[in-house]
Amino acid sequence: MTASSSRASLTPSDLRIAPGRRRREAAIRGFFLAAAAVSILVTGAIVFSLLGNALYFLINVDKGALFSDGWFPRRGMYDIRTIVAGTLVISAVAMLVATPLGLGAGIYLSEYATPRVRRLLKPILETLASIPSVVLGFFALTWISPNIIQPLTGAPLSTMASAGLAVGILITPLVASISEDAMHAVPSYLREASYGLGARKRTTSLRVVFPAAVSGIVAALLLGVSRAIGETMIVAIAAGGTGGSLFEVNPLEPGQTMTAAMTALAIGSDQVRGAELTFESLFFVGLLLFVITLTLNLVSDAFVRRVRRAY
Amino acid sequence: MVTGERALSTREAVEHRLRAGGGDTAGLVLQGALLLTLLISLGVLVVLVADILIRAIPVIAERPIDFLTSPLSSRPARAGILQGIIGSVLLMAFVATIALPLGIGAAVYLEEYARDTWLSRLIRTNIRNLAGVPSIVFGLMGLAIFVSTLGLGKSLIAGGLTLAVLVLPIAVITTSEALRAVPLSIREAALGVGATRWETVRSHVVPYAAPGILTGTILSLARAFGETAPLLMVGAIAGTFSSGGIGDMLGGSYTALPVIVFSWSGQPQDEFRTLTAAAIVVLLLVILLVNASAIVLRNRYDRRW
Numbered sequence A: 001m002t003a004s005s006s007r008a009s010l011t012p013s014d015l016r017i018a019p020g021r022r023r024r025e026a027a028i029r030g031f032f033l034a035a036a037a038v039s040i041l042v043t044g045a046i047v048f049s050l051l052g053n054a055l056y057f058l059i060n061v062d063k064g065a066l067f068s069d070g071w072f073p074r075r076g077m078y079d080i081r082t083i084v085a086g087t088l089v090i091s092a093v094a095m096l097v098a099t100p101l102g103l104g105a106g107i108y109l110s111e112y113a114t115p116r117v118r119r120l121l122k123p124i125l126e127t128l129a130s131i132p133s134v135v136l137g138f139f140a141l142t143w144i145s146p147n148i149i150q151p152l153t154g155a156p157l158s159t160m161a162s163a164g165l166a167v168g169i170l171i172t173p174l175v176a177s178i179s180e181d182a183m184h185a186v187p188s189y190l191r192e193a194s195y196g197l198g199a200r201k202r203t204t205s206l207r208v209v210f211p212a213a214v215s216g217i218v219a220a221l222l223l224g225v226s227r228a229i230g231e232t233m234i235v236a237i238a239a240g241g242t243g244g245s246l247f248e249v250n251p252l253e254p255g256q257t258m259t260a261a262m263t264a265l266a267i268g269s270d271q272v273r274g275a276e277l278t279f280e281s282l283f284f285v286g287l288l289l290f291v292i293t294l295t296l297n298l299v300s301d302a303f304v305r306r307v308r309r310a311y
Numbered sequence B: 001m002v003t004g005e006r007a008l009s010t011r012e013a014v015e016h017r018l019r020a021g022g023g024d025t026a027g028l029v030l031q032g033a034l035l036l037t038l039l040i041s042l043g044v045l046v047v048l049v050a051d052i053l054i055r056a057i058p059v060i061a062e063r064p065i066d067f068l069t070s071p072l073s074s075r076p077a078r079a080g081i082l083q084g085i086i087g088s089v090l091l092m093a094f095v096a097t098i099a100l101p102l103g104i105g106a107a108v109y110l111e112e113y114a115r116d117t118w119l120s121r122l123i124r125t126n127i128r129n130l131a132g133v134p135s136i137v138f139g140l141m142g143l144a145i146f147v148s149t150l151g152l153g154k155s156l157i158a159g160g161l162t163l164a165v166l167v168l169p170i171a172v173i174t175t176s177e178a179l180r181a182v183p184l185s186i187r188e189a190a191l192g193v194g195a196t197r198w199e200t201v202r203s204h205v206v207p208y209a210a211p212g213i214l215t216g217t218i219l220s221l222a223r224a225f226g227e228t229a230p231l232l233m234v235g236a237i238a239g240t241f242s243s244g245g246i247g248d249m250l251g252g253s254y255t256a257l258p259v260i261v262f263s264w265s266g267q268p269q270d271e272f273r274t275l276t277a278a279a280i281v282v283l284l285l286v287i288l289l290v291n292a293s294a295i296v297l298r299n300r301y302d303r304r305w
Helices: A019-060 A063-067 A080-112 A115-130 A133-153 A160-184 A188-196 A201-212 A214-230 A233-238 A258-267 A269-274 A278-310 B002-007 B010-018 B025-062 B064-069 B082-113 B118-131 B135-149 B156-180 B184-192 B197-226 B229-233 B246-251 B257-265 B270-301
Strands: A070-072
Touching (some): A019 A278, A019 B082, A019 B118, A019 B156, A019 B197, A063 A080, A080 A115, A080 A160, A080 A201, A080 A214, A080 A258, A080 B025, A115 A160, A115 B025, A115 B197, A115 B270, A133 A233, A133 B025, A133 B197, A133 B257, A133 B270, A160 A233, A201 A214, A201 B025, A214 A258, A214 B135, A233 A258, A233 B257, A258 B229, A278 B118, B025 B064, B064 B082, B082 B156, B082 B197, B082 B257, B118 B156, B135 B156, B156 B197, B156 B229, B184 B197, B197 B257, B257 B270
8 A cells, every 4th residue: 555655665564464453353353262162161051050969969869769660759769770761762762763764865865866866855854854853742642653653552642662753753864964974975986996896886885885984874873862862852742751650661651761851840840949859850860961962972973083084 | 698698799798797697676676775765754754744734724724813813821712822922032032142143253263263272172072062962951051050040030031041052052063164165265365465364254254154154043043943842941831821021021931932832732632732733833834934945045155166
């Protein structure tokens, strides 16, 4: 600017940033850093609130109540095995649904679909992923159970199986999209080398691309399990353990999960304050849930990073 | 085999050999099975939407407006979702004004400012892990921090803050992706003519990333719109209550559309099944419209560098 108006040669001070501009720059950078730091504050708040109340619960609860016949917090029975077993049963049913559906969709979209077909089919999964879990819960209770589970087995209306099926539908898009990404990341020269050796499409997909992407696929399944364990509304509506539950591992019976147990406690929350320790038990279950899902997420993260390192 | 081969042309013979004596039936079966998995997902989607629409017909046909403008009631013939609509809109306003600026700011810091230090690595790992925390745990955090410690009580403000915190990591991740898609050369062009970091971000990076950021934030709002579990934790009412107006809901009892769906789906009467389906139709209509517009937006502005 100065150079064009006057003939004087440019000095270093002409290029120096004006102090006002520098101050503004620092202030804006500070705002962005603060915004980024909020996430650490949030994690701190989560850990702090869970730990404090969970410890209080553990110290004050009658240890026998942690291993009783069932989960009936209002009667002082906090059998952890009951809600952990319920969670595992529902997650297992969900993975039985989501593994074939999710991986199949992932392989098809990554290896078989032409770009046109992909543009047509991908929105199906995206739409399915956007359906709120409370809606799938209602669907599990009013359609899946009377139309699929009950005719086949004669089970009661609310079962862990129907809730598990709906949870499986919920996590299918997640498994599909992560496994598709993993297979998409496999370099095309591996496929070309396979074709060059005379392999067919199916051999290339299943024996070359799939094994090469296996860490990403494991990560997809682990994230799916983690999501299934943390899923709340479907289970709260369709698994039928609202008032509490005895220890149960048969998927064709009603059951209680960690998340549904928490919801049941929170809905009756006006009484929760009064009843001894039920408020704190909420946080103890929450801490358990947090630790389990965090572990699964960290392991899955490690798998994803292994894929990225490999190629 | 040998006698047959003599009759074939060389090309056919070679193809025949390469195909190991026939078409790849197993391959076709596999392809069909893979496609079937996608079609099953589509089938579920179609059945779900159709089933809920059919269930909702009585309400949609008889009192479409009345249903939207009536308050909650224990009498099915008079019950409506007005409070849920007001509550959900107010909650979204909270999420949009708190989570989106913070989320976009954090993403700009991580993508445009941060060097590879322990702090930025910590923040990145932390945000990835927060995105995987079950939403009900965010609800517990809201219950302990916003409702109890900060003394906000079981108010809509506490609910809004909880949802905002829940959406924050998603907003950061989607915005980061949009920023990363802008090529380095665009930044270098701005920096090369003497722009500062902020000037580069404001005039070059964000305008190019805007469609991606917009899609991401719209989708994260849609996610918050359907969340139920954290709201139940921080005291949204899953039952019937009366409220005066918007001001009343800010300070006192409140609910949201998905919470009403949950509360009604626990009622045994058939009339409430119909009402639940009708409320779900409203919920899905909003979410599917938002998602469709996000997909259209993405396709229209999708830019390959």
